[in-house]
Amino acid sequence: MLAEGLSNVVGSALGVPGMSLGPSLVGVSGATGATSRVIGFAAAIVLLIFAFSPKLSGFFLLVPEEVAGSLLVFTASFMIAGGMQVMLSRPIDTRAIYVMGISTLLALSENVYPGYFRDLPPAVRSFTASPLALCLTAAIALTLLFRLGARQMGEIAWNGSERSIVSAVAFLRAKLEGWKIGAELIETSVANARELITYILKNQARDPQGVLRVVYNGLELRTDITYRGSQTAHLPTSRDTYAPIHGELENEEAAAYIGLRNFLRGLAVDRQQVKVQKGQVTVRLRYAV
Numbered sequence: 001m002l003a004e005g006l007s008n009v010v011g012s013a014l015g016v017p018g019m020s021l022g023p024s025l026v027g028v029s030g031a032t033g034a035t036s037r038v039i040g041f042a043a044a045i046v047l048l049i050f051a052f053s054p055k056l057s058g059f060f061l062l063v064p065e066e067v068a069g070s071l072l073v074f075t076a077s078f079m080i081a082g083g084m085q086v087m088l089s090r091p092i093d094t095r096a097i098y099v100m101g102i103s104t105l106l107a108l109s110e111n112v113y114p115g116y117f118r119d120l121p122p123a124v125r126s127f128t129a130s131p132l133a134l135c136l137t138a139a140i141a142l143t144l145l146f147r148l149g150a151r152q153m154g155e156i157a158w159n160g161s162e163r164s165i166v167s168a169v170a171f172l173r174a175k176l177e178g179w180k181i182g183a184e185l186i187e188t189s190v191a192n193a194r195e196l197i198t199y200i201l202k203n204q205a206r207d208p209q210g211v212l213r214v215v216y217n218g219l220e221l222r223t224d225i226t227y228r229g230s231q232t233a234h235l236p237t238s239r240d241t242y243a244p245i246h247g248e249l250e251n252e253e254a255a256a257y258i259g260l261r262n263f264l265r266g267l268a269v270d271r272q273q274v275k276v277q278k279g280q281v282t283v284r285l286r287y288a289v
Contacts, residue, residue: 272284
């Protein structure tokens with residue numbers, strides 16, 4: 001944005017329309033791999049100098065059209081590839097296919113049928129005047145629309161037997177594979193769930209039984225493991241590399257609760273939460289998809 005604003009200042013000083021450098025900079029950063037903020041600060045200083053030196057800036061505008069065209073092809077190729085990589089970095093479901101397909105077709109139709117879009121009401125033309133604006137508006141609207149009914153959920157009970165734990169883990173894996181979650185995230189969430197259930201049975205469960213619930217909304221995966229709390233008065237030895245939070249061991253339940261929190265610090269989770277209500281403990285693990 002800073003580069004775009006300064007380029008507009010330079011263009012105004014030279015008496016020519018301002019040029020947006022934003023899209024091409026995305027391609028340059030993708031081609032060179034230079035994405036550090038320090039580089040951005042240095043580039044901002046250079047652009048600031050150019051903004052107060054119209055003649056110096058005008059020198060760079062003397063680049064032949066042949067050279068500028070080849071540079072545009074170079075940066076545009078990396079920009080397009082980067083955009084596709086972002087879209088395909090996560091599994092594509094039917095909703096995502098419709099969002100990308102319809103948005104792209106609407107953007108292309110603005111150039112194929114310009115007369116149709118010119119006859120639209122002025123309020124609508126503010127969104128359709130630019131293919132990019134039309135594409136983004138359609139993508140945002142369709143994403144919000146398709147979010148309805150996207151939430152999926154499943155749950156299974158488990159107890160202290162090894163067979164029950166294996167069944168719960170297999171249930172979780174089958175659900176995630178059916179929802180087309182990435183393989184790496186599946187392995188991480190399944191391993192965390194098994195490790196957590198094993199830890200609970202070994203250290204904290206008063207009754208060796210609980211519920212594993214998994215929720216997926218298209219953007220985030222959530223795993224809830226609920227069980228009855230323990231009266232264990234000692235801190236478990238597993239995960240002892242994480243020191244307990246001192247000053248909170250006011251009762252026996254506090255010892256078990258702090259031990260659980262220290263254990264969770266060692267799991268590969270984006271966000272974690274522990275809720276205790278009337279002796280029932282719910283451990284909530286969240287993963288960004």
